[in-house]
Amino acid sequence: MLKSHTLLPRAMPWLGVAMLCLFMVTQAHAAPRPAPVPSKPAKVDPCECGPLDVVFAIDDTGSMGGSLNAIKSSFLNLLSQIQASSNNDYRLGLVTFKDDVTVRVDLGSGNDAQMSAEINNLVANGGAGAPEASDEALNTIIHNLPVRLSQNGAFTGIWRTGARKVVVLVTDNLPGGFNDNYSAGNVLASAMAQSAANNGIRIHAVYVPSWGGTDPTIAGVMQNYATVSNGAYRVTQANGTDAGLAVQDFLSDCRGSSDVYIRDNVYDNGTEPSSSDIWTSPDIKVCNNAAGCATHTNPVFGSTNNFVFVTLRNNGPVRPTGPINGRLRLYYLPSGGSALWGSGSWVPFATLSNIHLSAGEVRTVVAHWPNVPFPGHYCILARWESGGDPMTFPELLGSDTVVNTRQNNNIAWRNVDVVRMLTGGVGHTTYDLRLREEHMLTLFLRPDADRPFPGGVAVDLGAELFEAWKATGGEAEGLEGSDGSTLFFGGHGGAVNFHLGKTMTHRLHLTFKAGGEEGVFPMNVFEVFDGKESVGGVRYDITVIPPHAEPVPVAPAVRHLGDKGVELSWHHAVHHRHYTLVRSKNPASGDFERFAEVMPTEDASETAALRFVLGSRDDADYFYAVESHSEGGSVVSEWVTLMLPSNKE
Numbered sequence: 001m002l003k004s005h006t007l008l009p010r011a012m013p014w015l016g017v018a019m020l021c022l023f024m025v026t027q028a029h030a031a032p033r034p035a036p037v038p039s040k041p042a043k044v045d046p047c048e049c050g051p052l053d054v055v056f057a058i059d060d061t062g063s064m065g066g067s068l069n070a071i072k073s074s075f076l077n078l079l080s081q082i083q084a085s086s087n088n089d090y091r092l093g094l095v096t097f098k099d100d101v102t103v104r105v106d107l108g109s110g111n112d113a114q115m116s117a118e119i120n121n122l123v124a125n126g127g128a129g130a131p132e133a134s135d136e137a138l139n140t141i142i143h144n145l146p147v148r149l150s151q152n153g154a155f156t157g158i159w160r161t162g163a164r165k166v167v168v169l170v171t172d173n174l175p176g177g178f179n180d181n182y183s184a185g186n187v188l189a190s191a192m193a194q195s196a197a198n199n200g201i202r203i204h205a206v207y208v209p210s211w212g213g214t215d216p217t218i219a220g221v222m223q224n225y226a227t228v229s230n231g232a233y234r235v236t237q238a239n240g241t242d243a244g245l246a247v248q249d250f251l252s253d254c255r256g257s258s259d260v261y262i263r264d265n266v267y268d269n270g271t272e273p274s275s276s277d278i279w280t281s282p283d284i285k286v287c288n289n290a291a292g293c294a295t296h297t298n299p300v301f302g303s304t305n306n307f308v309f310v311t312l313r314n315n316g317p318v319r320p321t322g323p324i325n326g327r328l329r330l331y332y333l334p335s336g337g338s339a340l341w342g343s344g345s346w347v348p349f350a351t352l353s354n355i356h357l358s359a360g361e362v363r364t365v366v367a368h369w370p371n372v373p374f375p376g377h378y379c380i381l382a383r384w385e386s387g388g389d390p391m392t393f394p395e396l397l398g399s400d401t402v403v404n405t406r407q408n409n410n411i412a413w414r415n416v417d418v419v420r421m422l423t424g425g426v427g428h429t430t431y432d433l434r435l436r437e438e439h440m441l442t443l444f445l446r447p448d449a450d451r452p453f454p455g456g457v458a459v460d461l462g463a464e465l466f467e468a469w470k471a472t473g474g475e476a477e478g479l480e481g482s483d484g485s486t487l488f489f490g491g492h493g494g495a496v497n498f499h500l501g502k503t504m505t506h507r508l509h510l511t512f513k514a515g516g517e518e519g520v521f522p523m524n525v526f527e528v529f530d531g532k533e534s535v536g537g538v539r540y541d542i543t544v545i546p547p548h549a550e551p552v553p554v555a556p557a558v559r560h561l562g563d564k565g566v567e568l569s570w571h572h573a574v575h576h577r578h579y580t581l582v583r584s585k586n587p588a589s590g591d592f593e594r595f596a597e598v599m600p601t602e603d604a605s606e607t608a609a610l611r612f613v614l615g616s617r618d619d620a621d622y623f624y625a626v627e628s629h630s631e632g633g634s635v636v637s638e639w640v641t642l643m644l645p646s647n648k649e
Contacts, residue, residue, distance in 0.1 A: 049251060051163035052086040055093035055107055056119075056247070057137045059171035061127030063210045067170060067240030068122045074244030075119045079112060085251055093157055094118050097137040097171075098127045099180050100150040107141075107157025131176020134169060138192040138225075141167055142201060150178040165201040166250050169225060170243060172210040174218050189221055193228035202231035204250035208240045232325070232356055249323075249356075257388040258324040259316030260357060261409035270316035272392050273406045277524075279337070280539050283311040284382055284414035288571050289555040290366065296541075298418050299332075299378055300571040302609030304370040305555040308350065310382050311364045314357040316409055318392065321360055326386030327353040330367055334507070335377040335417055336432030337527040337536025338441075339401040346381055346401070347373075375608035377417040377429050379538070384410040402536045415538040419512055420574045420606060423546050427512045427574075428605075431525055431538060433465075437503045439529040444537075445478075445493035446524045453491035453542055454517040460486045460509040468500050493523065514544045549575050551628040553637045558624055560642060565615040570626045570637070572600055572610050580627040580634075581612060587623050587639045594627070 060068060082090050092115050093107035104118045105111055139145060146154040159165050174182040175189040196203050205222040209215065214235060226233035234246040261270035264278040287293035288305050299306045308330055315321055331346040339345050350367035357363060372378075381401065393407040405411045421427035435441055447453050461469060466485035478494025479487055487496065512523070521544070526537020554570040561567050568581065578599045584592035598612055623641040627634055 049085040049164050050087075050089070051160065052082060052090040053107060053159050053163045053165045054082065054090065054250075055095060055141050055157075055167050057095045057097065057134065057141060057167055057169045058122065059098070059132050059134065059173065059208075060096045060122050060124055061098050061132060061173075062125050063127070063172055064170075064208065064240065065124035066210075067172075067208045067236065067243035068124050070241050070243040070245075071170070071247060072120055072122065074248065075116060078244065078248045079116070081248060081251060089163075091157070091160070091163075093141070093155070095137050095141055095155065096122065097133045099133055099176070099178065100152065101133055101137045101140050103140065103151070103153030103155045106153075106155060107159070131174045131180055131182040132171060133176060133178055134171050134173075135175035135186060135189040135192055136177055138167065138169070138196065138203070139188065142192060142195050142199060159199065159201065165199070166204055166231070167196065167201055168204045168206065168247055168250050169222075170206045170208065170247060171222075172208040172218075172240075174221060186221065190224065190228075193225045196225075196229040196231075201229060202226075202250075203229040204231050204247075205233045206236060206243065206246045207234070208236045208243060209238050210240065212238045227353070230353065234356075257319055258314055258322045258357070258359065259318040259320075259409070260312050260314045260324060260326065260384050260386065260389050261316040261318075262310065262312060262382055262384060262412035264405060264409075264412055268409075270313065270318065270409045272318060272409050274409065277526075277534070277537075278402060278405045279379070279413045279415040279526075279536055281382070281412035281414045283313075283412055284380055285309045286369075286380070290368075296414075296416055296418065298607050299369060299372045300607060300609050301372045301375040302611060303372070303555075303569050303571055304557045304559070305571070306369040306372055308367045308369055308380065309364050310367070310412075311362065312355070312357060312384060314359065314361045314363075318409065319389065323356065323358050324386055324388050325356050326384055326389065327351060327355060328365060328367070329383045329385060330369075331381040331383070333379040333381070334432045335379055335415060335430060335538045336434055336505075337402075337415075337534075337538070338434040338436070338529075339379070339536060341395050341397065341399045341401055341404055375605055377538070377607065379413065379415040381405075382412045382414075400535060402534070413536075415536070416541060417538060418541045418543060418606075420543045420545065421512065421514050422575060423514055423516050423518060423544055425514055425574075427514070427542065429510050429512075429540060431508045431510055433498075433506045433508055433527070435498055435500055435502065435504050435506070436529070437501060440497065440499035440531070442528045442531065443496045443498065444524070444526050444528065445489055445495065446526075447491065447493055448522045448524070451521055453493075453512065453521040453523055454515040454544075455491055456480075456513045457489045457491070457493065457523070458486050458511040458513070459489070459496070460511070462506065462508075465498075465506045465508075469496070469498060472499055473497070491521075510540075512540075512542050514542075518544050518546055520544075545575055547575055548631040550632040551576055551630040551635045553635050554579075554626050554628055556624060556626045556637050556640050558640050558642055560620060561613065565613060566619040566642065567611055567613050568624050568626070569609040569611045572604050572606055572608070573628065573630075574606060575630045575632075576600065576628045577631065578629050579610070580629065582625045582627055582636065583622040584625075584639070585622060587625075592625075 091109045094105040176182045203225045205226040207222040223233045236246045263283045264274045285296045330350040391408045405413045419427040475497035481488045521542045523540045556570040581596040620642045623639040626637045
């Protein structure tokens with residue numbers, strides 16, 4: 001089948017070397033010679049999957065020739081792998097599709113010969129239009145459908161309770177049902193992914209980019225099949241010659257042993273335990289847009305544009321490197337130190353499941369955080385979880401997060417907050433002090449050795465903690481004065497001792513007063529118990545900018561408020577003087593309207609979004625942008641609209 005493609009290609013090859021549970025084949029680099037006929041099955045690496053029910057759903061249209069040949073040539077090896085991995089407790093089925101569906105082998109046991117014959121008889125031909133009926137093929141398989149219009153043969157095999165149930169889907173095109181038509185957000189395809197999940201069936205989606213580049217729409221559909229059903233997603237080479245390997249990789253979900261780590265600091269190479277500070281992970285970064293950012297920013301309350309980027313490194317030193325599956329969990333905590341695991345303080349906010357890493361792969365994954373719970377500053381904890389890469393040291397309830405993070409390279413912690421202010425101005429933040437009854441705690445304020453802060457630091461203890469501190473000696477280092485419950489320190493920082501004899505969490509309010517020097521001045525605020533090792537802290541990147549700095553484009557978001565109309569929100573920058581709201585029915589035409597001005601209040605924070613509400617439902621029919629103004633000029637954001645599926649709620 002000739003399938004037209006108008007989208008620009010984006011290469012995304014699947015690396016066949018990253019296979020798990022593959023038999024080992026060696027071949028001398030000599031002159032070509034006929035392959036010997038094996039006298040016994042190829043050696044395999046059992047994956048210990050348990051009972052397996054596997055149905056192959058294969059696109060056999062004209063553009064799939066290379067993939068079909070690869071699947072044919074590798075099927076006997078795949079069969080040996082299935083036999084070993086299931087301890088010979090398996091059932092197989094085969095369904096093919098073009099613009100119709102054909103049941104070639106019903107799901108059942110003892111059908112190896114039939115499966116081999118049908119696989120070998122596959123021919124790539126036909127397919128009258130670009131979309132193919134992968135959605136209807138899944139419908140047939142998941143729901144055991146009888147013969148119907150555009151379906152040849154009945155699928156009557158019953159999926160077994162207690163078996164690992166897998167559909168291996170191979171195609172190079174969009175789902176089009178039986179009417180050869182794809183519409184955005186294909187309803188049936190989405191429903192089949194969810195139905196598979198509801199029935200405990202994993203879809204192993206193998207995308208063959210036959211036309212030389214990865215189509216993001218097709219990739220999105222295939223990823224959705226896999227993600228929703230708790231399966232896996234693979235992309236082959238454009239010619240499909242590695243399709244057999246990609247198909248066989250559904251077994252990698254059964255077992256995988258490797259060592260994935262997330263760096264604690266720039267010197268970290270995965271060694272356990274790690275050294276140096278462990279709460280400034282360079283492999284965790286927050287950005288206010290999905291495209292990423294050069295440097296870490298703060299999460300913004302009231303904005304849906306918060307994204308956490310985490311880099312996973314599958315080349316650690318603890319175990320031999322191999323392909324592996326796992327998931328990444330993310331947690332937040334108000335900025336501070338001395339946090340305990342399992343104490344209820346760490347709050348989960350995102351889980352990325354079914355992450356497959358090839359041997360040696362380093363990949364950055366992205367988690368959306370659309371509902372930051374309140375304005376302020378946050379600590380973020382990232383935990384990689386995989387049966388093939390367990391925590392080296394157990395995380396006991398009530399154990400110290402610093403100890404867990406230092407000992408396990410699966411865990412990383414980022415307590416880095418950005419406090420931006422104008423020259424001569426002030427910046428505010430908070431720090432949660434977590435005192436424990438059995439320890440004397442010293443709170444340190446330390447700038448980087450070669451970069452003292454050109455200004456002053458004020459720490460407001462609050463009346464209760466201040467009086468308790470005074471009553472137990474009022475010990476401090478570098479103290480330049482006090483006013484009420486506030487302690488004042490210079491740009492070289494200082495330290496405060498607390499030995500109150502009780503366990504409590506208390507929020508400190510920190511104010512940084514800038515001088516006239518511009519730049520970034522890290523201030524490390526951390527806790528030490530009993531004069532020994534640090535138990536956590538925060539690095540505040542104090543960023544001093546002039547009022548005439550160029551404005552930065554914001555990342556606006558728009559959402560429906562029901563009968564109340566439409567809300568436009570965006571993050572604020574401290575040097576922006578005001579904002580102009582812009583709208584257009586068609587931005588490409590060059591016609592637009594500046595319809596409102598927004599002046600931020602004096603106490604506007606960079607950790608809380610600015611908002612503007614438009615009171616009519618008709619306002620949903622526009623594209624919107626935000627023009628930011630500073631003394632250094634103006635800049636307009638990207639357009640956003642509710643008319644695009646990606647912006648609908």
